[in-house]
Every structure is written in C-alpha cells, then in structure tokens.
Amino acid sequence: MIFSGGGNTWGVITSLTLLTHSLPESGATMFQFSVVVDDYCDMDMFSKIMDSYMELLPTVDERWSGLTFFIPKALDDSAKCSLQYTRSPLLRRNIFNQYVFLGTEEEAHDVVGSMAAIGLQKTLARKITTWNDDYVKMADPEYLFPTPFAPNKTLNFFMPSDTRVGGVPSVLVPREKSADVGQAIKNRFNECAANGLTQDGICGWYEIYHAVSGNAKEPFDADSVSITSSFRNTLYHLVDTGNPSHDTMDAVYELLGDHCYQSECAYEISEAAGGWKKRVYGEQYDKLLAIKMKYDPDEVFWCRHCIGDEE
Numbered sequence: 001m002i003f004s005g006g007g008n009t010w011g012v013i014t015s016l017t018l019l020t021h022s023l024p025e026s027g028a029t030m031f032q033f034s035v036v037v038d039d040y041c042d043m044d045m046f047s048k049i050m051d052s053y054m055e056l057l058p059t060v061d062e063r064w065s066g067l068t069f070f071i072p073k074a075l076d077d078s079a080k081c082s083l084q085y086t087r088s089p090l091l092r093r094n095i096f097n098q099y100v101f102l103g104t105e106e107e108a109h110d111v112v113g114s115m116a117a118i119g120l121q122k123t124l125a126r127k128i129t130t131w132n133d134d135y136v137k138m139a140d141p142e143y144l145f146p147t148p149f150a151p152n153k154t155l156n157f158f159m160p161s162d163t164r165v166g167g168v169p170s171v172l173v174p175r176e177k178s179a180d181v182g183q184a185i186k187n188r189f190n191e192c193a194a195n196g197l198t199q200d201g202i203c204g205w206y207e208i209y210h211a212v213s214g215n216a217k218e219p220f221d222a223d224s225v226s227i228t229s230s231f232r233n234t235l236y237h238l239v240d241t242g243n244p245s246h247d248t249m250d251a252v253y254e255l256l257g258d259h260c261y262q263s264e265c266a267y268e269i270s271e272a273a274g275g276w277k278k279r280v281y282g283e284q285y286d287k288l289l290a291i292k293m294k295y296d297p298d299e300v301f302w303c304r305h306c307i308g309d310e311e
Contacts, residue, residue, distance in 0.1 A: 014291070032124035172236075234257075258279065
C-alpha cells in the first residue's frame with residue numbers, strides 16, 4: 001500500500017498480500033504482569049528491575065507479543081516514600097504489561113518464572129482457544145468506548161506548540177539499541193520527578209509495543225513493501241505519551257533509532273532528528289514519491305507527512 005492520506009486510510013494499492021497465522025492446536029495464553037507498586041518508591045530498586053526487565057525482553061522468542069506501560073504517578077500518601085529513597089516523595093513508579101503467548105501456560109513456564117524473579121507478578125493467565133471472541137469485542141464500540149466522546153472536543157494534550165512536539169511521538173527501536181530503552185525510560189521518570197506531574201497526577205509515560213517483527217525468523221525483502229525496512233527489523237515500538245519538548249524527543253531519537261511508525265509519530269519532527277521523510281519512510285521515500293506522482297500527480301489524496309507532502 002502506498003500511503004497517501006490519513007495514515008493508512010487512503011492510498012494507491014498496487015498489490016496486496018495477506019499472511020495469516022493459525023492458533024497452535026494447544027491454543028494461546030494471555031498473561032498480565034505488574035509490580036507491587038508500594039515497594040517501588042526506592043529508585044535504586046526500580047532501576048535494577050528496569051535493567052533486568054530490558055535484559056529479559058530480547059530473549060523471549062517469536063511466540064510472545066505484547067505491550068508494557070511504564071507510568072509515573074502521584075502517590076496518594078506522600079509518607080509512603082521518603083526523600084531518602086526517591087527524587088520526589090510524591091512519585092510512584094508503576095510497570096504493567098500484557099502478553100499473548102502462542103502456547104499453553106505450562107509451555108510459558110520459563111519466561112513467567114523469569115518475570116517473577118525480577119519482581120513482576122503474574123496477575124492473569126487466560127487461555128485463548130479462538131481469536132473470534134477477542135475480535136468481536138474489539139469491533140464493539142460500546143465495549144471500546146463505554147463513555148461516548150464529546151462532539152468536537154479538542155485534545156489539547158496532543159497539540160504541538162513552540163516547545164512541544166505534539167502528536168504521539170514514537171521511535172522504532174532496533175535490537176542493537178534495545179539495551180538503551182531502559183535508560184530512556186528512567187530519564188523520563190527522573191524528569192517527571194524533577195519537573196512535577198500533570199493535574200491528574202500522571203506525567204507522560206512510556207509504552208513499549210513488543211509486537212513488531214524484530215523477532216521473526218523468516219527473511220524479509222525490503223523492496224517488497226512500502227514501509228522502511230527498519231520497521232521489519234525493529235524489536236520494539238516505543239511511544240512517549242507526554243508530549244515532550246523538542247530537545248527531549250531529539251535526545252530520544254539520537255539514543256534509540258532513526259525511524260518512527262507513521263500513525264504514531266511526533267507532529268513536529270525536527271531536521272536535527274532527520275526530518276519526517278527519513279523518520280517515516282527512510283530509504284523508500286524516493287521510490288514511493290515516483291509512484292505517487294504517476295498515479296496521483298494532482299494530490300487528490302493528501303495528508304500531513306504523507307508521500308508528496310511539501311513537494
């Protein structure tokens with residue numbers, strides 16, 4: 001698909017290939033893990049857990065996929081943390097993740113045990129025998145959005161400004177950079193502790209989507225698709241939900257990687273960070289632009305930072 005507007009809503013389709021995956025005969029298992037938050041006011045302890053967790057993630061095989069949230073949140077009772085152990089007596093450090101494992105809970109024993117050993121406690125293990133029930137739920141608006149959206153409501157939290165990048169800044173992290181993700185997350189927590197929290201008691205948090213194809217064992221032909229080849233070599237998709245400053249995001253880009261996922265990129269991408277063409281499309285941009293000009297020279301299909309924008 002040649003992206004041309006609305007992320008992946010509009011486009012000129014020259015070919016389409018679907019790769020489907022059947023469930024194993026034994027089914028799959030959904031796991032949830034989290035920390036016992038009251039024990040993690042100690043920044044040194046949190047740092048050790050973070051380092052151990054980031055060492056563990058690259059070792060899990062292609063049967064695992066999931067997401068992890070790292071959330072700095074205000075404590076209800078500041079006495080639970082003392083100044084001796086934390087930069088801010090009001091900051092709690094939460095870790096929550098959810099994974100789907102293609103296999104039984106028994107087959108996942110080693111990874112589950114490793115999670116427990118570093119302090120992440122299993123809070124859910126649910127057997128999945130068909131994808132249908134989960135997909136039906138995800139197609140139900142009342143399940144996804146029990147509270148209707150207010151009409152014409154502006155999400156100011158995601159708006160760009162002179163100091164903020166806006167949007168949903170993200171970076172595709174290749175395997176060789178995965179060890180640096182923990183440091184980026186710790187930097188965010190320290191920044192929250194130093195600069196204070198938002199009105200709802202939450203500072204911007206990081207999300208790791210460990211569901212890209214960096215663990216895939218099959219060879220990948222970079223010329224066969226429209227996205228940058230780095231997407232298929234990426235181990236994590238890391239999202240910063242805190243609408244960070246330009247300097248903060250540029251530092252994250254420099255530390256972790258050169259590309260982002262188009263539908264979750266910063267609204268403003270500086271030239272210091274490589275510019276939007278490089279970050280979104282990489283080595284594929286010139287080829288995609290030629291196809292765009294052939295099929296849509298008048299730019300009937302258009303969106304910001306899509307092929308042909310600013311040409």
